[in-house]
Amino acid sequence: MAEKNAASAASTLLKHINTPAAQTWNYLHINDISLEVPTPTTKGEVLARLPRLFDAVETGIGEEAASWIVSATGDSRYVEVKAGVRREEPIVVDIDAATGDIRDTGVLVREGAEATIVVAVHGKASEAGTSASLLRIVAERDALVHLVEIVALGSGQHLEGVGIEAADNATIDVRQYALGGDKVAMGICCSLTGRSARLTQETRYLVRGSEQLDVNHLVRQRGRDTRSELVTSGILADAAKKTMRETIDLIHGAKGATGNEIETVLVTGDDIVNKTLPTILCDEDDVAGNHGASIGSISADQLGYLADRGISTKEAEALFARAIFDDAAIHAPEALSRAAALKRAEEVLGGDIALDVAEGLGLSTDIEEQA
Amino acid sequence: MPDTLLSIQGLSAGTEDKPILHNIDLAISAGETHVLMGPNGAGKSTLGHVIMGDPSYQVSSGTITFDGTDITDFAADKRSLAGIFLSYQAPVEVPGVPLYSFLRTICQMRPELKTTARKFRQRVSEICEHLEMDDSFLTRELNVGFSGGEKKKIEMLQLLLLQPKLAILDETDSGLDVDALSIVSHGIEAYRQECNGALLIITHNTRILERLDVDRTHVMVRGNLVGEGDASLIDEIDSTGFGRFEQALAEKGGVSE
Numbered sequence: 210m211a212e213k214n215a216a217s218a219a220s221t222l223l224k225h226i227n228t229p230a231a232q233t234w235n236y237l238h239i240n241d242i243s244l245e246v247p248t249p250t251t252k253g254e255v256l257a258r259l260p261r262l263f264d265a266v267e268t269g270i271g272e273e274a275a276s277w278i279v280s281a282t283g284d285s286r287y288v289e290v291k292a293g294v295r296r297e298e299p300i301v302v303d304i305d306a307a308t309g310d311i312r313d314t315g316v317l318v319r320e321g322a323e324a325t326i327v328v329a330v331h332g333k334a335s336e337a338g339t340s341a342s343l344l345r346i347v348a349e350r351d352a353l354v355h356l357v358e359i360v361a362l363g364s365g366q367h368l369e370g371v372g373i374e375a376a377d378n379a380t381i382d383v384r385q386y387a388l389g390g391d392k393v394a395m396g397i398c399c400s401l402t403g404r405s406a407r408l409t410q411e412t413r414y415l416v417r418g419s420e421q422l423d424v425n426h427l428v429r430q431r432g433r434d435t436r437s438e439l440v441t442s443g444i445l446a447d448a449a450k451k452t453m454r455e456t457i458d459l460i461h462g463a464k465g466a467t468g469n470e471i472e473t474v475l476v477t478g479d480d481i482v483n484k485t486l487p488t489i490l491c492d493e494d495d496v497a498g499n500h501g502a503s504i505g506s507i508s509a510d511q512l513g514y515l516a517d518r519g520i521s522t523k524e525a526e527a528l529f530a531r532a533i534f535d536d537a538a539i540h541a542p543e544a545l546s547r548a549a550a551l552k553r554a555e556e557v558l559g560g561d562i563a564l565d566v567a568e569g570l571g572l573s574t575d576i577e578e579q580a
Numbered sequence: 581m582p583d584t585l586l587s588i589q590g591l592s593a594g595t596e597d598k599p600i601l602h603n604i605d606l607a608i609s610a611g612e613t614h615v616l617m618g619p620n621g622a623g624k625s626t627l628g629h630v631i632m633g634d635p636s637y638q639v640s641s642g643t644i645t646f647d648g649t650d651i652t653d654f655a656a657d658k659r660s661l662a663g664i665f666l667s668y669q670a671p672v673e674v675p676g677v678p679l680y681s682f683l684r685t686i687c688q689m690r691p692e693l694k695t696t697a698r699k700f701r702q703r704v705s706e707i708c709e710h711l712e713m714d715d716s717f718l719t720r721e722l723n724v725g726f727s728g729g730e731k732k733k734i735e736m737l738q739l740l741l742l743q744p745k746l747a748i749l750d751e752t753d754s755g756l757d758v759d760a761l762s763i764v765s766h767g768i769e770a771y772r773q774e775c776n777g778a779l780l781i782i783t784h785n786t787r788i789l790e791r792l793d794v795d796r797t798h799v800m801v802r803g804n805l806v807g808e809g810d811a812s813l814i815d816e817i818d819s820t821g822f823g824r825f826e827q828a829l830a831e832k833g834g835v836s837e
Binding site for chain 2: 413442473510511513514515516517518519520521524528529531532533535536539564565566567568569570571
């Protein structure tokens with residue numbers, strides 16, 4: 210696996226990142242995002258490529274961005290989990306923004322196998338630095354895949370693309386945490402191709418200052434009796450900008466399929482920009498798709514309950530922010546991703562609270578060393 | 581009375597368009613256990629929420645004094661920090677906040693409970709064991725996806741952690757099976773023993789009182805406190821119901837809706 214970013218100082222404008230499956234009015238400026246990224250150079254190296262199998266895996270960030278990552282990375286990494294094997298050690302994709310890491314990873318989880326995959330993005334980028342990860346997963350029949358993404362940049366921009374193909378009875382659970390970065394684009398596409406394939410996806414974010422988060426969630430439900438549950442919740446503070454596209458595509462033939470998506474946004478800043486595009490596409494009669502969104506402040510009932518325990522409205526907002534980091538640290542399955550969350554907690558909440566989170570959860574408190 | 585912890589005098593309160601509580605007088609001394617009984621819709625829970633400072637209710641007259649301070653105009657969070665705890669009949673779900681984060685936050689806000697995360701975790705584990713709660717509950721979202729009994733245990737966990745001077749238990753026993761009721765009763769008993777805290781127990785079910793020495797029993801009918809006595813009043817109500825109190829209130833002509 211080459212760790213070196215083979216990009217030059219010249220830049221390229223990627224224009225159609227995170228394009229949703231169904232587009233809407235252009236004047237809403239929600240159909241995609243553009244990012245200026247370093248222009249890749251090959252320098253005559255012979256690059257390792259993933260097996261052709263992965264070429265067919267659709268990713269949420271779009272073809273243009275995916276091609277750029279493949280071109281810009283020095284190498285690709287392929288991992289295969291053999292049939293029936295429960296792999297204990299997580300497959301870790303380590304992205305250090307400080308060195309502008311760009312990774313292309315393919316994971317094949319064979320029939321009946323189980324694997325945990327972790328993407329940990331951490332560090333502070335140098336000026337206008339770009340890091341990126343493209344992860345494509347093929348889950349064969351009866352496979353079980355746990356994916357945890359922790360995007361916790363101190364600064365810089367990051368492109369995070371994921372594509373998943375799930376065969377019959379494959380079960381995919383995804384936890385995404387967007388905890389920081391000047392400009393972060395995350396796109397995930399999960400194709401539930403096989404019969405009774407399942408996806409549960411939980412996304413949590415905290416966007417603050419002048420940070421920008423752009424997300425594209427796409428589920429293609431092709432197989433009969435497939436299920437998808439997408440739950441997204443986050444906090445927007447200060448002058449943060451967030452765009453969320455969430456599409457469940459119930460394709461012809463997916464009889465008995467159901468898909469649910471819901472987003473809850475807590476707004477604590479006066480200058481935030483929040484855009485959400487929830488979409489259910491349906492080309493089959495016998496299916497059910499639901500979406501919902503709630504945007505605003507903490508509910509009166511919740512505030513009342515918290516007040517009865519001594520927590521004021523302002524403190525409740527701080528609790529919700531801390532809770533995102535606690536949740537990330539709790540669900541990070543290995544040291545690097547956990548340290549990335551804790552390091553970011555230190556930057557956002559302060560050293561005392563980060564230490565408190567770590568100690569309380571019985572984790573190592575040497576955040577620097579781990580990150 | 582120098583040792584009076586909670587003193588309510590001439591309290592009338594209600595929602596914007598409906599008066600609920602009428603001229604309530606109630607005094608609870610430190611360490612005492614009081615029971616508040618009454619038929620459904622009598623206003624018992626409302627009294628608990630008004631003492632706690634629920635902004636849904638407005639106090640139209642009277643005062644609430646706690647630990648020597650007039651708290652009638654205090655917000656709920658200030659009352660909580662002063663040492664009042666209200667256990668909910670139906671605890672509110674707070675998605676996105678792990679139980680651990682919540683517990684840690686509410687303890688760290690109280691100077692007397694501040695401690696290192698490690699010691700805090702140890703203390704929480706001890707209480708969880710006492711309440712027969714799985715430690716894994718701590719990483720789950722606050723009150724989300726828990727059964728009714730588990731939610732009540734989480735309320736007890738908070739009670740034992742916060743060690744308030746006064747705990748108002750609003751039908752904490754409702755919806756509990758025999759085992760859960762026993763565990764919750766143990767929790768209340770532990771609170772009494774460890775903290776010598778005062779209790780105002782709002783209940784229909786006298787089983788939760790079996791392990792407690794009740795000092796005073798109050799009866800509320802249609803927003804009025806109409807009867808008061810020692811623990812023997814509980815047995816009387818158990819066998820004869822609230823009929824005589826309702827009749828007495830009607831005869832008195834003091835019924836206010």
